[in-house]
Amino acid sequence: MNTNRKKNPKPSPAVQFSDAAVYFLPYLRPTELSAVSSTSKTLNLLSKSITAARSSDASRTFEKLPVPFVISDHHPYAYFIYTPFQVLTFLSDDPPRQPWGSGFDGRPGLGLVGPPAAVEGGGGGCGCERCDGVVCSCSRVEVDGLRWECGSGCGCGSECGRRVGQRGVEVRLKIVRSGRKGWGLHAGEFIGGGEFVCEYAGELLTTKEARRRQLIYDKLASTVKRTSALLVVREHLPSGNACLRINIDATRIGNVARFINHSCDGGNLSTVLVRSSGALLPRVCFFASRDILIDEELTFSYGEAGLNPNGSKCFCGTSCCSGIMPSEPT
Numbered sequence: 364m365n366t367n368r369k370k371n372p373k374p375s376p377a378v379q380f381s382d383a384a385v386y387f388l389p390y391l392r393p394t395e396l397s398a399v400s401s402t403s404k405t406l407n408l409l410s411k412s413i414t415a416a417r418s419s420d421a422s423r424t425f426e427k428l429p430v431p432f433v434i435s436d437h438h439p440y441a442y443f444i445y446t447p448f449q450v451l452t453f454l455s456d457d458p459p460r461q462p463w464g465s466g467f468d469g470r471p472g473l474g475l476v477g478p479p480a481a482v483e484g485g486g487g488g489c490g491c492e493r494c495d496g497v498v499c500s501c502s503r504v505e506v507d508g509l510r511w512e513c514g515s516g517c518g519c520g521s522e523c524g525r526r527v528g529q530r531g532v533e534v535r536l537k538i539v540r541s542g543r544k545g546w547g548l549h550a551g552e553f554i555g556g557g558e559f560v561c562e563y564a565g566e567l568l569t570t571k572e573a574r575r576r577q578l579i580y581d582k583l584a585s586t587v588k589r590t591s592a593l594l595v596v597r598e599h600l601p602s603g604n605a606c607l608r609i610n611i612d613a614t615r616i617g618n619v620a621r622f623i624n625h626s627c628d629g630g631n632l633s634t635v636l637v638r639s640s641g642a643l644l645p646r647v648c649f650f651a652s653r654d655i656l657i658d659e660e661l662t663f664s665y666g667e668a669g670l671n672p673n674g675s676k677c678f679c680g681t682s683c684c685s686g687i688m689p690s691e692p693t
């Protein structure tokens with residue numbers, strides 16, 4: 364019997380560090396990742412595989428379908444924290460870290476405001492297959508006062524054909540880089556007119572905070588050409604005397620909608636405010652305003668163009684382009 368069996372040698376500190384790296388590298392920001400990757404061959408390989416994962420799905424698996432970046436020149440992906448829903452604002456200037464490749468497990472985290480909670484007991488007779496002829500506690504969710512969707516009580520479950528606006532992105536999308544507009548959201552497949560495309564998700568801000576950030580973004584745009592994604596939507600209340608201002612900033616924390624560029628002709632998306640009876644604020648949703656062909660860029664109008672003669676240049680390329688991007692007066 365051989366009693367001289369060799370024990371497994373203890374891994375060297377370098378190997379131990381590389382083993383641990385797989386856990387912390389996915390949390391690093393691009394500049395940190397690139398700094399770490401230059402320290403050893405192993406870390407370089409690991410960083411490359413993380414970069415490849417980041418380029419292959421901007422949604423970090425939060426959406427049902429991956430949303431790839433179509434890589435061009437030196438821009439493999441854009442870094443931001445992904446949220447499929449509106450989030451309550453982070454007052455800190457340093458948003459939390461989020462690993463790439465962490466699928467959404469359905470539990471609201473990061474201060475998420477989930478999809479609209481339907482109010483129990485409302486609705487009835489929604490006409491869905493499994494609700495027909497029975498008392499339905501569907502709790503309708505109103506879409507812009509004209510259309511409506513089924514609520515969480517619908518007998519068909521979340522797959523109900525009348526709940527598309529609550530399920531996240533279900534059409535194939537991709538993010539393509541163009542020389543003058545930066546990244547843009549494109550159709551990865553044919554999208555029929557009227558189909559739900561996505562919600563505009565990001566940080567919900569007070570108007571005071573939105574104004575503070577807008578000043579910073581305007582400065583960054585004119586100095587270092589940094590893009591921002593702060594959307595301001597005004598909803599005229601039924602009284603006609605008041606207006607609700609909704610500020611959603613998707614610059615640091617947002618979803619695929621943060622890549623939708625402006626078009627002076629109104630583009631191919633219409634903005635619809637979806638209000639659920641249980642929610643304080645409506646959600647801003649995009650529907651295809653006409654049939655959209657595969658590869659076509661998805662665009663909408665950011666607002667009235669040309670109001671600010673010092674605004675940034677518009678490169679929408681449409682025949683009615685005013686040459687200047689619409690900008691929100693602060």
Ligand SMILES: C[S@@+](CC[C@H](N)C(=O)[O-])C[C@H]1O[C@@H](n2cnc3c(N)ncnc32)[C@H](O)[C@@H]1O
Nearest residue numbers: 544545546590591592621622624625677678679
């Ligand atoms: C919501 S982001 C859209 C995504 C952005 N292109 C990016 O690379 O992240 C808005 C920014 O995109 C750029 N942009 C959008 N539409 C544009 C247009 N028609 N012409 C020029 N730049 C545009 C502007 O820098 C604007 O501040």
